Amino acid sequence: MHPYRLVLVTSLVIAASFFGLDDYRASNIATGLCMGLLAVSADLSWGYCGVLNLGPVLGFGLGAYATAIAMRSSLPFPLAAVAGVVVAVLSVGILAVGTIRSGKADPIFALICLAASLCCEQLVNYFYYFTGGSNGIMGIKYRSLFLTSGIDGSNTSLEYPLLVLFVVSVSLAGVVWLVRSHLGLVMICVRDYPDRASSYGYDVRRVRLQAIAISTALAGLAGALFVPIQGIAHPSVFNSSINVAVLTWVALGGGASVMGPFFAAFLLKMIQSELGSHYEHAYLLALAVLLCVSIVRYPGGLAGSVRLLNARRLAP
Amino acid sequence: VTLDAAIITGVGFDIVHNFAIVAAVSLGFYSVLAIAGVYHMSYGDNLTIGAYAASIVSTASWPWWAGLFCGALAAGVISIILEPIIRRFYDRRDFSGLLFSWGISLMIVQGIQLAFGPSGRTVDGPQWATWTVFGSTVPAFNMLVTMICLGIAATIWIMWKVGSFGLYLNGIASSRYTAFSLGLPVAKITTIVFVGMSVLGGGIGALLAPIRAVSPTMGVSYTLTAVLTVLLFGSISVRRVLWGAMVLTLVRSIATWSFGTSLATAAMLLSVLVVLIVRKQFADPTSHASI
Numbered sequence: 001m002h003p004y005r006l007v008l009v010t011s012l013v014i015a016a017s018f019f020g021l022d023d024y025r026a027s028n029i030a031t032g033l034c035m036g037l038l039a040v041s042a043d044l045s046w047g048y049c050g051v052l053n054l055g056p057v058l059g060f061g062l063g064a065y066a067t068a069i070a071m072r073s074s075l076p077f078p079l080a081a082v083a084g085v086v087v088a089v090l091s092v093g094i095l096a097v098g099t100i101r102s103g104k105a106d107p108i109f110a111l112i113c114l115a116a117s118l119c120c121e122q123l124v125n126y127f128y129y130f131t132g133g134s135n136g137i138m139g140i141k142y143r144s145l146f147l148t149s150g151i152d153g154s155n156t157s158l159e160y161p162l163l164v165l166f167v168v169s170v171s172l173a174g175v176v177w178l179v180r181s182h183l184g185l186v187m188i189c190v191r192d193y194p195d196r197a198s199s200y201g202y203d204v205r206r207v208r209l210q211a212i213a214i215s216t217a218l219a220g221l222a223g224a225l226f227v228p229i230q231g232i233a234h235p236s237v238f239n240s241s242i243n244v245a246v247l248t249w250v251a252l253g254g255g256a257s258v259m260g261p262f263f264a265a266f267l268l269k270m271i272q273s274e275l276g277s278h279y280e281h282a283y284l285l286a287l288a289v290l291l292c293v294s295i296v297r298y299p300g301g302l303a304g305s306v307r308l309l310n311a312r313r314l315a316p
Numbered sequence: 317v318t319l320d321a322a323i324i325t326g327v328g329f330d331i332v333h334n335f336a337i338v339a340a341v342s343l344g345f346y347s348v349l350a351i352a353g354v355y356h357m358s359y360g361d362n363l364t365i366g367a368y369a370a371s372i373v374s375t376a377s378w379p380w381w382a383g384l385f386c387g388a389l390a391a392g393v394i395s396i397i398l399e400p401i402i403r404r405f406y407d408r409r410d411f412s413g414l415l416f417s418w419g420i421s422l423m424i425v426q427g428i429q430l431a432f433g434p435s436g437r438t439v440d441g442p443q444w445a446t447w448t449v450f451g452s453t454v455p456a457f458n459m460l461v462t463m464i465c466l467g468i469a470a471t472i473w474i475m476w477k478v479g480s481f482g483l484y485l486n487g488i489a490s491s492r493y494t495a496f497s498l499g500l501p502v503a504k505i506t507t508i509v510f511v512g513m514s515v516l517g518g519g520i521g522a523l524l525a526p527i528r529a530v531s532p533t534m535g536v537s538y539t540l541t542a543v544l545t546v547l548l549f550g551s552i553s554v555r556r557v558l559w560g561a562m563v564l565t566l567v568r569s570i571a572t573w574s575f576g577t578s579l580a581t582a583a584m585l586l587s588v589l590v591v592l593i594v595r596k597q598f599a600d601p602t603s604h605a606s607i
Binding site for chain 1: 355401404412414415416418419420422423426427429430434536540543544547575576578579581582584585588589593
C-alpha cells in the first residue's frame with residue numbers, strides 16, 4: 001500500500017475506534033500514538049540516517065517537562081508544545097554539535113545521549129523547585145481550544161485524543177514526505193556510503209545534524225502531546241528502560257520504514273497498558289528478549305519481512 | 317592543624333578509593349572493547365551479579381570471602397554462556413553489538429528484579445576495626461577494597477604491557493584480521509579476556525556489596541562511568557583510560573562536595589562533553605593502532 005494511503009487508513013481506523021470507548025481506553029490509545037511518534041523519530045535518525053541515539057527519550061522527556069512548565073505558567077497548549085519542541089531541539093543539538101562528525105558513524109553521540117538521559121533523571125530531582133522533584137509536575141490539564149463543554153473547561157473527553165491523532169497523523173505524513181524527498185535520499189546515502197556522499201559534495205556532518213534536529217523535534221512533540229494525557233511530567237520519562245523500549249520498537253518494526261516502528265510501538269504500548277503495572281518487570285524482560293532476538297534473527301524487523309515477502313511475490 | 321590533616325587525609329583516601337574502583341571497572345570495560353571491538357553495555361551488570369551472589373552467601377551466614385569467590389564465579393559462568401552468543405558481533409562496524417549487549421543488560425536487570433524484588437539488599441561485611449590516620453578514621457575493610465581494586469587495575473595494566481600475552485593483546489586490538497593471519501589464537505584470547513574481565517567485574521561487585529547500595533540497577537551506573545571514562549581521552553590505550561578515571565574521579569568528587577550526589581553524574585557528562593568539543597580528535601572505538 002502507498003505510504004500516504006497507509007497513514008490515512010490507519011488514522012481513520014484509530015479515529016473510528018475512539019468512539020464508544022471510555023476515557024481510560026481513549027487515553028491509552030492517545031498514549032500509544034505518542035509512543036508511535038517517538039519510535040518514528042528514533043527511526044528517522046537511526047534507520048534512515050544511521051545515527052544511533054541510545055537516549056531517544058532525552059528529547060521526549062525534555063519536551064514533556066518544558067511543556068509542563070509552560071502550561072503550569074498558564075501558557076496555552078500550542079505555545080507550550082512549541083516551547084517543548086524548541087527546548088528539546090536546542091538541548092540535544094548542543095550534544096550533537098559536540099559529538100557528531102563526518103566520516104563513518106560512531107557510537108559517541110549514542111552513548112552521550114544515554115548518559116544525558118540518565119543525568120536528566122537526576123537533574124529533575126535536584127531542581128525540584130522548577131521540576132517538582134521526584135513527584136514531577138502534577139495537575140497538567142489540557143484546556144479546550146475549540147469546545148466549551150466540561151465542568152471547568154478542561155479535559156473534554158474526546159477532543160484531546162482526536163487532537164493527538166490529528167497531530168500524529170500529520171507528523172507521520174510529513175515524515176513520509178521527508179524520507180521520499182531529496183534530503184531523505186541524501187540521508188540514506190550518508191547512512192550507507194558516507195565517504196561517497198562526501199565526495200559528491202554533501203556535507204555529511206550537516207546532514208546528520210539535520211536528521212538529529214528533525215528527529216528530536218518529533219520526539220519533543222511526542223513528549224509535549226504526552227503530558228496532558230497523563231496530567232503529569234515525571235522523572236521516569238527519562239528512564240533507561242523506556243530508551244530500550246523505543247529501540248526495541250524500531251528494531252521490531254524495522255529500520256528505515258515509517259509505519260513499521262509506529263505499529264510496533266503502538267501495539268506494544270497498548271499491550272503494556274492492558275497488562276498494567278503488576279506485570280511491568282515481566283513486560284520489560286520480554287521486551288529485552290525481543291530486542292536481542294530481533295537483532296540476531298530478524299535484523300530487518302517487521303518491515304523487512306514484509307519487503308522480503310513482496311520481493312518473493314514479485315519475483316519471476 | 318590536626319583537624320586540617322584529618323580532613324585532607326579523609327578526602328585524599330576518598331579520592332583514591334573511588335579512583336581505584338573506577339579504574340578497575342573502566343579497564344575491564346576497555347579491555348573487552350579493545351579486544352572484541354564491542355561496547356559491552358552489560359559489563360557493569362557483572363558487578364550486580366557479583367553483589368547479588370555475595371548477598372545470597374551473606375544470607376546463608378557464610379564468610380565474606382566466600383561471597384567474593386561466589387560473586388566472581390557467578391559472573392564468570394554467565395559470561396561463559398553469553399560469550400558464544402555475543403561473539404557474532406565482534407569487530408562489526410555497526411551498532412548491533414552495542415544494542416545486543418544493552419538488551420542483555422536489561423534482561424539481567426529485569427531478571428534480578430523479578431527474582432529478588434526491586435528494592436535493594438544489605439550484605440554483611442567483616443566486622444573489622446577502623447584505623448586512625450592523621451586524625452581521620454578509615455575503615456580497614458574500605459582500605460582492603462581500595463588495595464584489591466588497585467591490584468586489579470595494576471594486573472590489567474601489566475596484562476597489556478608485559479610479556480608475549482601483552483603483545484598478542486596489542487596485536488589483536490590493532491587488527492583482528494592481521495593477528496589471525498599471523499597465526500595468533502584470536503578467538504581463544506578474546507574468550508579469555510571476555511570471561512576474565514567478567515570474573516574480575518563479578519569479584520569487584522562482591523567486594524563492593526558490603527559498602528555500597530546493592531540494587532538491580534547498580535551495574536548500569538558503573539557501565540555509564542566506564543563508558544564516560546573510555547570516551548574522555550579516547551579508547552586507544554590503557555594509560556589514557558587511567559587518566560580518564562583520574563579526571564572523572566576528581567570531577568565527581570568536587571561535584572559531590574559542592575552540589576551533592578545528584579549533580580555528580582551531570583558534572584562528569586559535562587566534563588566529557590567539553591573535552592570532546594575542545595579536542596577535535598574523537599575517540600574511535602575501532603582504531604587501536606597507537607597502543
